[in-house]
Amino acid sequence: MAKKKTARSARRAASTRTSRSKRGGESGAPRKRTATSAKKKRAATGASTNGKPARAARRPRALRLRESQAARKARAGRILAKLRELYPDADCALRHASAYELLVATILSAQCTDERVNMVTPNLFRMYPDAKALAAASQEDLEAAIRSTGFYRNKAKNLLGMARKVCDEFGGEIPDSMDQLLTLPGVARKTANCVLGTWFGKNVGIVVDTHVGRLAQRLGLLRTAKDDKDAVKIERDLMELFPEKDWTFLAHALIQHGRRVCAARKPKCSECVLAEDCPSAE
Ligand code: SF4
Structure with missing residues (x-):
């Protein structure tokens, strides 16, 4: 009899443990969603604390591509051709006469x-x-x-x-x-x-300002530069990819595209002609 009672109470205890663990915490109270799990959920859905899409989710992430330099060069060529079509008269926006x-x-x-x-x-x-x-x-x-x-x-x-x-x-x-x-x-x-x-019409290098740096990174054109602030390496990476005769045009066109379409906070990927060749397109 004593043995039967012991077996019954062991079964009861086990079933209580199972139902508690299904409900949540050890105490049996519903487990609160932890900060970590809430964060994970937001990251997965792209929602922020105020219900709007999180800023990070709205901005395209600049991807580091695993692609050969030859493939990157081919992509750069297509990007350049599209920029030529889109901004045939791209020029410096600063007014000057000398x-x-x-x-x-x-x-x-x-x-x-x-x-x-x-x-x-x-x-x-x-x-x-x-x-x-x-x-x-x-x-x-x-x-x-x-x-x-x-x-x-x-x-x-x-x-x-x-x-x-x-x-x-x-x-x-x-x-x-x-x-x-x-x-x-x-x-x-x-x-x-x-x-x-x-002014002098000499393609000696490529102007790297905030727009050029950002677009070069989003477009996956960087080989050695680690981020969009490393102007020296960004310039060198771009000079490797584009023909010398196009360097001045390229900078002016990227600056225009950065101002009109690929803005820092809300890039308009859905209307961007470069989307097909952009690894960051959303
Ligand atoms: S698709 Fe266009 S707008 Fe979007 S990240 Fe790429 S270059 Fe910028």
Whole structure:
């Protein structure tokens, strides 16, 4: 009798354990969804805490493709052809009428929109129409003239240094070689590439700004650059893929496409002509 009772209570205990574990926690109370499982569910559905699609899910992830350099080059060729069709007149959005004006505008465009720069430069070029006039400017007056472009103290210092060096060492003319341009204060490869390609028609490199970096990564065109901020490697990766004669056009076209279609936050993949060749298309 005692044995029977023991077996019955063992069966009862086992069935209680099973039903508790089905319901949830050890206590038998329904188990709360943990932060981790909630996070996993959101990641799977693309929902955020407020019910909208999570930001990360809305942005296409830039994929690292396992593809040969030859296949990547072929894809790059198709992308270039489509960009040519879409933006046949792609050009620099900074208004300028000389190498001097383009150089000044490009220096001002750091951390500033082209629209804002275009609002500032007409007055600036009236005040300082050439490098000689700019070299004679006072830091204070220059700062006041470019203030709305941001980082105005540093930009004014660079503009003065650039203009004085151009007058002292290059006879007042903006030099047309990469090596010489890089000796000027405030001029790095991006600015030099812009002036050389846009004004002098020399394809020495590729302008890598925030749009070019982002699109190059999303389009899976990077071989050595680890992210869209590594401008030096991005430029080198792109130069390997595209013919030299197209370097200036490519940068202008990618910038336009980045502004109109492949925006940082909400790229319009459904209306993007590059989607077929884009590993990040959604
Ligand atoms: S499909 Fe077009 S818009 Fe979408 S990520 Fe690729 S390039 Fe950008």
